[in-house]
Amino acid sequence: MKNKVRELRQAANMTQQQLAELVYVSSRTIISLEKGQYNPSLLLAYRIACVFGTTVENLYCLAENKALEDQQYEDLQ
Structure with missing residues (x-):
């Protein structure tokens, strides 16, 4: 899922480790989030x-993402 985690983190001049500590996860989780390899729980996203x-919707x-998914479903029909 596309997200703005890396973009916002870099704009805030924050390391992956610093963000991880603020949201109570490992830096590995932040790396996976930024690569789009992991979809977080709603609480972590919040x-x-x-x-x-910002909002979860913006982040x-x-x-x-909904538009891309809708298009994929339409292509299957």
């Missing part, structure tokens, strides 16, 4: 959004 003063590009 914690990250709060760190950056995880939900409108864009």
